[in-house]
Amino acid sequence: MRSQGIVVEFAGEEFAVAPGSSFTVGREGDLSIDDNLFLHRHFLTFEHVEGLWLLSNVGSRLAATVTDSGSRVQAWLAPGARLPIVFETTTVIFSAGPTTYELTVHADQPTFHETPRFDDADGLSTIGDVPLTVSQRLMILALAEPVLRREGAGMSDLPTSAQAAARLGWTLTRFNRKLDNVCDKLDRIGVPGMRGGARSYATNRRVRLVEHAVAARLVTRDDLSMLDDQPDDPNDGESAAEDNA
Structure with a gap:
């Protein structure tokens, strides 16, 4: 046995x-x-x-x-x-x-065994019914980069919002706007830890977002190339003036 x-x-x-x-x-x-x-x-x-x-x-x-x-x-x-x-x-x-x-x-003896996974090929990354724009994925990647680059299970320190914004060449205002939008979307579909409160801190929301994104494979190591070769985002809805605010 x-x-x-x-x-x-x-x-x-x-x-x-x-x-x-x-x-x-x-x-x-x-x-x-x-x-x-x-x-x-x-x-x-x-x-x-x-x-x-x-x-x-x-x-x-x-x-x-x-x-x-x-x-x-x-x-x-x-x-x-x-x-x-x-x-x-x-x-x-x-x-x-x-x-x-x-x-x-x-x-050694799992109760359940995995079944094959079938992915949608519609060009949008989704969690449940929540679509993510390219720029929203970039924001998550900038936060999750240390975790995704790590080899195997272990530990990694997450960047601050300012460090992640600098990695993308964004203003901190733009980065925080993207962070707010993604956290609001995830909160609406029931992902815990996305909304602040009297006993919550900004760091908690960032690390919870990374935990969920990595666990749900919202972003993977294969996506990291996007950070150095940022694609245009036709769904971003931001003007150049907003980007430079």
Whole structure:
């Protein structure tokens, strides 16, 4: 009989976890990720319960995005929540301060197996029913570039809005307008973390956008060439005067 274990992969290291044991991820634990004071000492735990591996968020502030390898299923794991690991390969993305982390979990005996993916060929990138213009994709790429250029699971620091705007040769005003538009679109279709509030900060919205965009494959490494050879955007709707504002 095959093992019911899992393997947690981070930054090129693999950690085998057998049924009957638990595995903790955080600033301390079985996987001590980083000396990042924004990260909980104990953040995520993997436990084998009644034949299923469960991923639990034992932190008090941070959340994680959990997706299958094909980005067909995506879950928001809030503090105190838990969910089963049912796919052969599961990706866990989360941010603490300006740093984004990615874990990959491999299951020996997954409950579900992936089916072939069929992509629309209409020339527009979509999340649900939300179309994105070329310039909106460029904005996301400028924020997600460090994550996309990273080899395999690990960590990366996200740029500030000013740094991302400079990467594109845009004014900060234009960049923030694009960021507002995309976050509003995603908020309307129910993506959590896109709208600010009394206890939210600008950094939180940027990192949450990157988490979702990478997990949903809204942008991929293959798109990075757009940053150096920015295509015209007939759907942008901005005048030259607005661009230079």
